[in-house]
Amino acid sequence: MRLLILGTGAMAVQHAEAFGAIAGAKLVAAVDPHTERLAAFSERFEIEQRFAGLPDALDWDGFDAVANATPDNVHYETTMDCIAANKHVFCEKPLATNQKLAAEMTRSADQAGVINMVNLLxxxxxxxxxxxxxxxxxxxxxxxxxxxxxxxxxxxxxxxxxxxxxxxxxxxxxxxxxxxxxxxxxxxxxxxxxxxxxxxxxxxxxxxxxxxxxxxxxxxxxxxxxxxxxxxxxxxxxxxxxxxxxxxxxxxxxxxxxxxxxxxxxxxxxxxxxxxxxxxxxxxxxxxxxxxxxxxxxxxxxxxxxxxxxxxxQRFVDAICHGENLEPSFATATRLQQIxxxxxxxxxxxxxxxxxxxxx
Ligand SMILES: NC(=O)c1ccc[n+]([C@@H]2O[C@H](COP(=O)([O-])OP(=O)(O)OC[C@H]3O[C@@H](n4cnc5c(N)ncnc54)[C@H](O)[C@@H]3O)[C@@H](O)[C@H]2O)c1
Structure with a gap:
């Protein structure tokens, strides 16, 4: 599974360490508009492909799944773009900034048949x-x-x-x-x-x-x-x-x-x-x-x-390998968003x- 890391801040470091240690998962690209952070992160985790924005990464298309570690209000738009491109998405919590957006993300992911999980750590x-x-x-x-x-x-x-x-x-x-x-x-x-x-x-x-x-x-x-x-x-x-x-x-x-x-x-x-x-x-x-x-x-x-x-x-990688969504799913995160x-x-x-x- 070729993984793109979206956002290269604090949480992305945890994603890179965790996914980097899982057999079958390979970090292939990173995206961040913050040039220095992107460069330091990519050097540290030996990631070759680096993009200032998601659209460029989607044009390149050399990945299967996305770990979305952007700020909360960026999750919706970026995740929707990834789903539209048929990418599996592991999104940071909270899935969105309100239940309506979270539900839309859940519907889109389910319709596209992509694995969709949220990092309720x-x-x-x-x-x-x-x-x-x-x-x-x-x-x-x-x-x-x-x-x-x-x-x-x-x-x-x-x-x-x-x-x-x-x-x-x-x-x-x-x-x-x-x-x-x-x-x-x-x-x-x-x-x-x-x-x-x-x-x-x-x-x-x-x-x-x-x-x-x-x-x-x-x-x-x-x-x-x-x-x-x-x-x-x-x-x-x-x-x-x-x-x-x-x-x-x-x-x-x-x-x-x-x-x-x-x-x-x-x-x-x-x-x-x-x-x-x-x-x-x-x-x-x-x-x-x-x-x-x-x-x-x-x-x-x-x-x-x-x-x-x-x-x-690990569960996200397992879900992709077996082609079956696992918890915590977008649907679960949507219910939490309702609360x-x-x-x-x-x-x-x-x-x-x-x-x-x-x-x-
Ligand atoms: N699961 C957990 O326990 C846990 C813990 C901490 C943070 N988080 C979540 O992780 C997410 C990130 O938090 P953080 O602490 O890493 O924040 P951060 O500010 O350290 O990093 C966010 C990064 O995303 C980049 N970014 C902004 N817009 C972008 C875009 N459109 N495309 C690509 N990159 C973009 C920023 O430049 C920044 O480098 C948040 O949603 C936060 O709530 C989860």
């Missing part, structure tokens, strides 16, 4: 997969309550770069530059973490967003810093359970920490994950604890061993809203 957390298996096997009974959080602190400390000066972080703070803030960025991860882990779907959300003042006049150069920094969602699920999902970029002390607690009438589970990137696949960076059976009366939690699961990069859109609307109306099943 945390599906690769061994503890999440093990927790889901335990829930689906009935080990904690009927789920009643869910608690999920995604905590980052890149607004309070500079270990990932300084958002005041680095354009890579600045676009994430500005809606006009294509960001839907924390909810649009990592919100999709933690919403998926919660419903996938608990084996449930969202039926109702009441969301609150907050953007905190950061600099004088809330503007740095061209960037108006208006995207949300924190959110909380009160949720209802399709089995009647309720839950709380929240995230912040102001969570001092947490670099990139996800947690999920699932409480059923026969037991409880706690998933924790404290790394990002490929490291999520390593069982030493996540944990699963369970309290059930004889542990219930004493509140005794026991560690549950978890086995490694393939990351989405996100409803959450934004809930904040705007300051009301609890039903998450309808959106058209595909």
């Amino acid at each position: 945390y599906r690769g957390v061994p503890a999440l997969q093990a927790a889901r298996e335990m829930v689906l096997a009935g080990e904690i009974g009927e789920v009643k309550h869910v608690e999920a959080s995604y905590l980052q602190s890149w607004l309070t400390q500079p270990s990932w770069g300084d958002w005041r000066t680095d354009e890579r972080w600045l676009w994430r703070l500005s809606t006009r530059h294509g960001s839907n803030g924390t909810l649009g960025d990592v919100g999709i991860h933690i919403i998926d973490f919660a419903c996938y882990g608990a084996g449930l779907d969202f039926t109702n959300v009441h969301c609150r967003l907050q953007t905190f003042p950061k600099v004088e006049s809330n503007r740095i150069g061209d960037y108006e810093l208006d995207a949300n920094d924190s959110f909380t969602i009160n949720a209802s699920f399709n089995n009647g359970a309720i839950g709380v999902i929240h995230s912040s970029r102001w969570a001092s002390g947490h670099q990139n920490d996800l947690a999920l607690r699932i409480y059923g009438d026969k037991g409880g589970l706690e998933v924790k994950c404290w790394r990002g990137g490929h490291l999520v696949a390593d069982p030493k960076y996540s944990s699963l604890r369970a309290c059930k059976e004889d542990g219930l009366t004493t509140g005794t939690w026991r560690d549950v061993p978890c086995r490694t699961v393939p990351l989405n990069y 996100l859109d409803t959450s934004f609307e809930s904040h705007a109306q300051n009301a609890a809203l039903s998450v309808v099943s959106g058209d595909l």
Whole structure:
């Protein structure tokens, strides 16, 4: 499988490392309008074909699949062009900036018969997969309550770069530059973490967003810093359970920490994950604890061993090899987008809203 990498920023490096290590996948081309970044990336990964724009790469046509690692608001247009050229697409999350566009991408990909998957990275957390298996096997009974959080602190400390000066972080703070803030960025991860882990779907959300003042006049150069920094969602699920999902970029002390607690009438589970990137696949960076059976009366939690699961990069290559789409698909990402859109609307109306099943 000959792979083109679209966008050569931070996430593209992870794509190149991961795909480069998979037998049967070959990085053949890279695209980025940012000349220096494209050159440095292509040198590093020994990629010969380099293009400043997707149209030139499509004219060349020497590839079978695309890893789309462009900013959120570029996914729709570029992915649609790739689908029209019959290329398989592995797209970064969020698939699009709203459910309508995501649904259009899903319909087009399905009609074209191309493999379409989205990098919901945390599906690769061994503890999440093990927790889901335990829930689906009935080990904690009927789920009643869910608690999920995604905590980052890149607004309070500079270990990932300084958002005041680095354009890579600045676009994430500005809606006009294509960001839907924390909810649009990592919100999709933690919403998926919660419903996938608990084996449930969202039926109702009441969301609150907050953007905190950061600099004088809330503007740095061209960037108006208006995207949300924190959110909380009160949720209802399709089995009647309720839950709380929240995230912040102001969570001092947490670099990139996800947690999920699932409480059923026969037991409880706690998933924790404290790394990002490929490291999520390593069982030493996540944990699963369970309290059930004889542990219930004493509140005794026991560690549950978890086995490694393939990351989405491997699954995408497998899907192309077998000619059959795998999860997480565009359709799944479209459903998540519906939950996100409803959450934004809930904040705007300051009301609890039903998450309808959106058209595909
Ligand atoms: N799955 C995950 O866990 C995860 C983690 C981080 C980021 N992401 C997602 O990955 C995507 C990229 O994020 P990033 O952190 O790498 O951003 P980034 O800003 O570091 O890189 C994006 C790159 O895309 C390039 N670009 C812009 N328009 C383009 C176009 N039309 N064609 C080709 N290249 C174009 C930019 O010049 C830049 O080099 C975003 O959608 C983000 O939400 C996902």
